[in-house]
Amino acid sequence: MEDLETETRCPEDLEDDNDSSDDNSTKRRKKSNLLLVKPMFVEKPMETGFQQTTRICLEQIREALLHHRWQEAAEYMAYYPQILENTSHSKAQQNKEVIWRISTEILHHHPNSKIEDYNNIYERMKHSGVKHYLMICLEHSFHLMLSGHIEDAKRQLSLAEGWRHGKESAAQYQRTKLIHAYRGLLDYIIWCDKKVTHCNTDLSDPRDSQELQNYFRQASVNLKEILKSPGVWDSFILSYVEMLEFYEDHEEALQILNDYAYDNTFPPNPNAHVFLYQYLKQHGTSDRKLMKVLKNLHVIVPSHEMMLDYSSFLLQSEKKSDLQKALGVVLEMLDFACWRSNLDAWKRLKAIIQKLQLQEDWKDVVSLKMAARKDWWPALHFTSFHASKDSEENPELMEVKASLTKILCPVTKIDRRHNIGNTYCPTIICTYL
């Protein structure tokens, strides 16, 4: 009847056909132009039996999903798809998406779900609309990838690559890029598999294999393309670099690693520097260059685990300024709670201090570096609680820390009343109570 009303546009019919039981008074108020009072009792808008059915069905599905009653959700899901046949266009896209997502969720958890069910659902929902065709293709191929059907996943992406739908496909160019990228990744995976089988079966040099090179070429086109767009592409770049290393194209590898790490349009990514560092280390680069990379990493993430390496580089270097930098690096590391109980970090600090003490002005250097820290470092590292914990868990750590306490935090006032044995700086505790 709703179609009938909109078709003929008889508003007076609507009023009489409305099942106004207890809210007629507010409806009349709404019609009056004199009173602009907002009705107190806002009734739910009129819904048809079909809308009521689908609403209750969706509520039941939602309850079942939230309580992990997968069998029950599947049963209700068998009745829900009639909403796709709803003639109103307003929520068609939303309904399709709801059905797609709920179906896959149920299939993920239902004990009897098979790969054919997934394929079926993905194929159907893919072709139900143009706005989400590419998304569903991607998800489908992810699923196939994760369940080990690499070839099928690649086929899906190839089909998706060839899809054109006028303005729609042009508007979804970002998804298209993703599709190309993942296709490249899949080519890489296949390349890896083929390489392994080749090494196992064939005695010839795998580098000469035409098939492998084909896959490499296909993969590199796509991977190179995606690395041009700003984003986080860790897996992609690693796979590309691995392939380039295999074919001994070191310049290319270095080039893309550098671009990935130093391009400002890309989001800051510490992993990029780590990758670059590891690559350079593997290929015998000078310490100076390695230090440069790690310096950039230090700026982004002072608490990175590579900072230990950086500090050791700085320690080994001849320059005086490097030693001070090393102190700064390690202190900044220990600013973070994650390094609090790390023996290596404290040992490094001790080594640095010891080397520093060979200089004349080491006290000034230390106090300069500790100037900003002396307020809160004791509470961070040198309380009685830390002492008792360390003495139980890691006595060696406690020794190292104890030896550094007086150097880093020289005590100006001593209150013997609070001098409890086995504590680091008993007086400092009082100021923080």
Add this chain to the structure above:
Amino acid sequence: MDDEHTAWYKEPCALCSAVDWGVSDEGRFYCRSCHTVIERTKEVVDSTFTPGSNRVSTIGRGPRNKRTEGGRQWMICEGFQFILRNQADALLRLGVGPSFKDEALCELWRLYLQKSRQAYTHNPVRTSRFKVRGPDSDSESAAESSVMSASETDGETNPPSTIGSTAESSSEWSQCSGSVDAVSYLSPRLRRSRGLMSMKKTLALIHLALTWSREPLTLSDLLRLVNEGHVPYVNAYEELPDEMKLEGKDALLFRVESVPSHQLVHKEAQSLVLLLQLPAFPPISRQTLLHPALLSLRYLTDANLPDELHPWVCRVMERAGMADQTLHTFDRLSHPVLPLYDVQAAALIIVTMKLIFGLDDHAEWDLSNQTGDLDDSGNLFNLRRWYRLLRAALTRAQQRRDHDVARKQWIAENPLSSSKRDKRVVVKRKRIAEQVQICFQKLSRGPAGGERGDPSSFRFCWGDEDGADGPSLHHKKLSGVLTLQHNVLTPSNSTYWHPALRACNPRTCRSHYSDVEATLPRTFVWLLQLFCFLLDVKPAFLYEEVLKVERRVINSTAARSPETKTGTRTRTRAQRRTPQRGQETG
């Protein structure tokens, strides 16, 4: 000789550029000057069309006529006629007596067609745009012939075709609908006249026929059967004969997305009864099952209330002056309001329970405590026990109903679409929905569509067998709540509460239930909800009916006792809302 086929074709020949076409033996066009044969074929139109026949009467080939093979022209009212017939047959299969269909429904339908000027009339309802090609006498003679044929019919109804030689003009309309007059049916002028048929009206018509035949099937029963699928309504058009092709605008008339509510159908029935100008209905006496005396017994049983309550219900009914059959029989002159048998019976029961138990959240529990103390053998009716039983059963039944509502399938196997370009989309969506459905059916190993259990007049089943909602309390005695006063059994409870009255305009106010509900005693509200579940009506509606019954009871009591009490009563009467016309007979 073949100029009539080729005279309109003025394209020059590709070879010789002459415009001189003939038709060859195979039916193809050929150029007479150079004898080139082209692809065009002549159109064949069979013009042997007889009105009122069921067999295939027109075959049109070629690009002009869009009629499909094997189809025939049909009118909207014919479609509704088939649907009504199917609905009536379904009711007959469920046990309704055949006189409902033959005597009541058919006659009402014919009367309706006549009153709304769709058939059996000299000036049928048409829009000015719809031209009758042949002379006007054709439609008249067709109408007359159909009247003749109608008088010869027995129980079987034949569709009265009133369209004779309108084959040509209807071809324009058939492009947007399968039926002949869907567009005119939907025109604003005709819709404003409100005489036209709709799916809701089929239910209203059936309700009238049932009331006329005094079948004990109330409106709430009918709607429940429709909701459960025992009577075709949603997708009823699927059962139309294949020759009647539904397309385009037909969808707007035949497709439904809701089962109408009790109030809506009652309103439709009321307006229909006025349109049809029916005479007085057969009287509903105390022996008829629709009379509150007997209908209330059925509801008492369904609600697991003791049978001993029934005489009290009858007494309240007599007090309220509702035992009289004139109140329950529709009469255009004296009682032009179609009575609501089910809702009134339920309201009577509620008022009786209010009288006996108090239902103000205190009295009834005190009474049941007393009953519990008195009772050694367990034979006395205890309201608390009843309440616990019913509350659990009601919650379960409501969950089951929600479960059924969630699983109800509204879309037909061959869904209708309003326009041709939607048809492709509709088919595609259907395919997708079906595939998803099959996938999950396989996964859940369940059948499609809600199970259609056996239809029953009762919502609950009380007794000791398997699947019962609980033990039966029908045989319990009411001695716990009744006392002997002056050798007459009277209820122990002597209080009666009534919600505050206020003066409002009867034209604008329908119900104050939503405002008042928070102040009402919870037991009373729950009891309303119980009966609303049994009848599938809204609580506000039932509440208004309860107030009406109470007003009757109190009015009649006031009329009977002319002592000092009248003073206060008349004052309260003045404050009361003015009741609707036709009911204030006291």
